Amino acid sequence: MVPNxxxxxxxxxxxxKGRFAIGYATHTDRILKPMIRAKISDPWREVSWEEAIAxxxxxxxxxxxxxxxxxIGGITSSRCSNEETYIVQKLIRAGFGNNNVDTCARVCHSPxxxxxxxxxxxxxxxxxxxxxxxxxxIFVIGANPTDGHPVFASQMKRRLRQGxxxxxxxxRRIDLVKSPHITASHHLKxxxxxxxxxxxxxxxxVVTEGLVKExxxxxxxxxxxxxxxxxxxxxxxxxPEAMESVTGVPAAEIRGAARLYAxxxxxxxxYGLGVTEHSQGSTMVMxxxxxxxxxxxxxxEGVGVNPxxxxxxxxxxxxxxxxxxxxxxxxxxxxDTVRHLFETTWGVGLQNEPGLRIxxxxxxxxxxxxxxLYIEGExxxxxxxxxxxxxxxxxxxxxxxxxxxxxxxxxxxxxxxLPGSSFLEKDGTFTNAERRxxxxxxxxxxxSGYADWEITQLLSNAMGYPMNYKHPSEIMDxxxxxxxxxxxxxxxxxxxxxxxxxxxxxxxxxxxxxxHVDEFVRGKGRFLVTEYVPTREKVNAKYPLIxxxxxxxxxxxxxxQTRRTENNVWHDEDRLEIHPHDAEExxxxxxxxxxxxxxxxETVLRARVTERVQPGVVYTTFHFPESGANVITTDxxxxxxxxxxxKVTAVxxxxxxxxxxxxKNFRDFTEQQESLxxxxxxxxxK
Amino acid sequence: xxxxxxxxxxxxxxxxGNFFRAETDRQVALDGISNHINKFWTRRMRQRLLEYVQHxxxxxxxxxxxxxxxxxxxxxxxxxxxTPASAAxx
Numbered sequence: 001m002v003p004n005x006x007x008x009x010x011x012x013x014x015x016x017k018g019r020f021a022i023g024y025a026t027h028t029d030r031i032l033k034p035m036i037r038a039k040i041s042d043p044w045r046e047v048s049w050e051e052a053i054a055x056x057x058x059x060x061x062x063x064x065x066x067x068x069x070x071x072i073g074g075i076t077s078s079r080c081s082n083e084e085t086y087i088v089q090k091l092i093r094a095g096f097g098n099n100n101v102d103t104c105a106r107v108c109h110s111p112x113x114x115x116x117x118x119x120x121x122x123x124x125x126x127x128x129x130x131x132x133x134x135x136x137x138i139f140v141i142g143a144n145p146t147d148g149h150p151v152f153a154s155q156m157k158r159r160l161r162q163g164x165x166x167x168x169x170x171x172r173r174i175d176l177v178k179s180p181h182i183t184a185s186h187h188l189k190x191x192x193x194x195x196x197x198x199x200x201x202x203x204x205x206v207v208t209e210g211l212v213k214e215x216x217x218x219x220x221x222x223x224x225x226x227x228x229x230x231x232x233x234x235x236x237x238x239x240p241e242a243m244e245s246v247t248g249v250p251a252a253e254i255r256g257a258a259r260l261y262a263x264x265x266x267x268x269x270x271y272g273l274g275v276t277e278h279s280q281g282s283t284m285v286m287x288x289x290x291x292x293x294x295x296x297x298x299x300x301e302g303v304g305v306n307p308x309x310x311x312x313x314x315x316x317x318x319x320x321x322x323x324x325x326x327x328x329x330x331x332x333x334x335x336d337t338v339r340h341l342f343e344t345t346w347g348v349g350l351q352n353e354p355g356l357r358i359x360x361x362x363x364x365x366x367x368x369x370x371x372x373l374y375i376e377g378e379x380x381x382x383x384x385x386x387x388x389x390x391x392x393x394x395x396x397x398x399x400x401x402x403x404x405x406x407x408x409x410x411x412x413x414x415x416x417x418l419p420g421s422s423f424l425e426k427d428g429t430f431t432n433a434e435r436r437x438x439x440x441x442x443x444x445x446x447x448s449g450y451a452d453w454e455i456t457q458l459l460s461n462a463m464g465y466p467m468n469y470k471h472p473s474e475i476m477d478x479x480x481x482x483x484x485x486x487x488x489x490x491x492x493x494x495x496x497x498x499x500x501x502x503x504x505x506x507x508x509x510x511x512x513x514x515x516h517v518d519e520f521v522r523g524k525g526r527f528l529v530t531e532y533v534p535t536r537e538k539v540n541a542k543y544p545l546i547x548x549x550x551x552x553x554x555x556x557x558x559x560x561q562t563r564r565t566e567n568n569v570w571h572d573e574d575r576l577e578i579h580p581h582d583a584e585e586x587x588x589x590x591x592x593x594x595x596x597x598x599x600x601x602e603t604v605l606r607a608r609v610t611e612r613v614q615p616g617v618v619y620t621t622f623h624f625p626e627s628g629a630n631v632i633t634t635d636x637x638x639x640x641x642x643x644x645x646x647k648v649t650a651v652x653x654x655x656x657x658x659x660x661x662x663x664k665n666f667r668d669f670t671e672q673q674e675s676l677x678x679x680x681x682x683x684x685x686k
Numbered sequence: 687x688x689x690x691x692x693x694x695x696x697x698x699x700x701x702x703g704n705f706f707r708a709e710t711d712r713q714v715a716l717d718g719i720s721n722h723i724n725k726f727w728t729r730r731m732r733q734r735l736l737e738y739v740q741h742x743x744x745x746x747x748x749x750x751x752x753x754x755x756x757x758x759x760x761x762x763x764x765x766x767x768x769t770p771a772s773a774a775x776x
Contacts, residue, residue: 228710232708283705325726334760352760353728353729353760354725354726354727354728356728360728360731363694529709531705531707531708639698639702639704639705640702640705640722640726642698
């Protein structure tokens, strides 16, 4: 499969993660009929759509009658379209009558929304991808574009081959650090968990060496906040020399990188989950925005603050009001004017209180207060941290409804399975990291009979809240009516322009490739003081190594899709990367089975001994559920958003000869659930 | 351990306090902490925090403890009432 050659985001280049999507879209593992069961130890029973929807609604109503209105909620997906996401949050706010809606961005880029909103004024990146072709220095922080975002990485490499300079801040030696015709000027090989110490040191150099773009700051930013920040970062404790023992990065490297970023011309920052998935994720995002503003690197082509997102529609799912505290367009539920607008349009009273975040849902479930969950297109049992905690919470709930392609890890704990559609079966829109809204067009009918938005609508109607959309374009029309940044967006307009970058309204009828051009969305840019606070996840004699997790080129996120394609030929197993020194100390050689134990749990992975990681740091991916990478990760999270601290887990690694206890239980449970699924299929065949 | 129980509530409040600790204007820091809690925590979490403070609040750091004086528990939220189908939006 290859994309449209005129695609504005990718210019006709396809990502290997989706290029072979026909493999999973037509895979025999697809479940195409609705199923229900009373208990997760019962066999699945295939039923009609009518029965599945009626059962789902009756269970949710029963739970609300027994435990209260706030005892149910839902999770939207960054893999689903804007229209699908919008009506899921609408169902929950208007149909369930509470704000217990959250999205998988909770566990990836929620700190981006928080950090950029509070500094620049909008919860989104500032540029389009083409902007990189005018960058003079590219600063990649906590991102691995050649593995995570290969299409954009190719464009970035084109610019680097033209002569743009490169700075990489990453604990690992990612491929971008040195590849044909490209060598990073600086690789800031920091110790995991010390991002904020690093950004403060870079800022210290800018401030104390006279590299601040004073004119820009005076004209465009809040001067008081700038002066407070300048005084803070200039403190000796934030100098590269003082922070060298914390970050592990030689002071001279930090000074050189800061000078290059501040003086090379257009400086563009690209960052990823290595920034956000920390206990100070939001603080680091603010620190990045501070640095960009202080050096005048915002508001024109070639510069900016550019988050590289975790999934295809992370930006869109956040835009569509998937967080429990805000409506579409990032407006708080307590804002009376905004809430009344939605109440009037939706014809229903709405709660003015923030609802439960995903971690809150788990805890409330364990407390017996949250008993029903509707999950569209996400797999929290594999992707969220501290797996045993998550599965305990799922086991405590009385009705879990999963709408997905496959019997994923979460669906094994479900009571209702509603078969969903792949993107090839969808009409709608996705919004990428550029804020670019693009159409996705149906090339085959939904294999289960209903599109995902239709299934949500059926559930809403059964719950007693009527929805009567005839086509996803009508949903987008409603989004445009209610969301100031989307006023000019419609399917017709997208078709005319090819794609649209929001804001798109009367002031910007053709969209906005570059934000904050003449002024910041919030008016004046706001500097925030970013004190480095060490994570509470400490190494000690029992857990002497730091585990950090990431992604690989050929697999996509939890792998539910790409594991069902030929991509497995390239990567069929998650491995533990360990430095030769650490491996030798433990008697570990390549291919050995290694037990990895943290304060949360233990799993077993095969070793890959490599100098790609630094001594004291181990690394793995999480594409295969049996790897149990998130059995090890902990409940620590970002102070502002509760985005999990996936990137820092203290562990011990030892050579072992058998799977962990969790893996044995996982294998037994998986076999049980697959047999219960086969029972349903066998009845269906008869 | 519940995230809405004392241990996690206290940890979350202290983490928020740590961000605002570097703020030189104490009132700005107190406003920042309390606004964050009021804006992002559920009402039940805020109630539990205030109950914890009433019982001494011993494990709370000084700054977030002081900020709890500005944490509010809003009145009961609006009760959603589904309107007749004819009035409901699409």
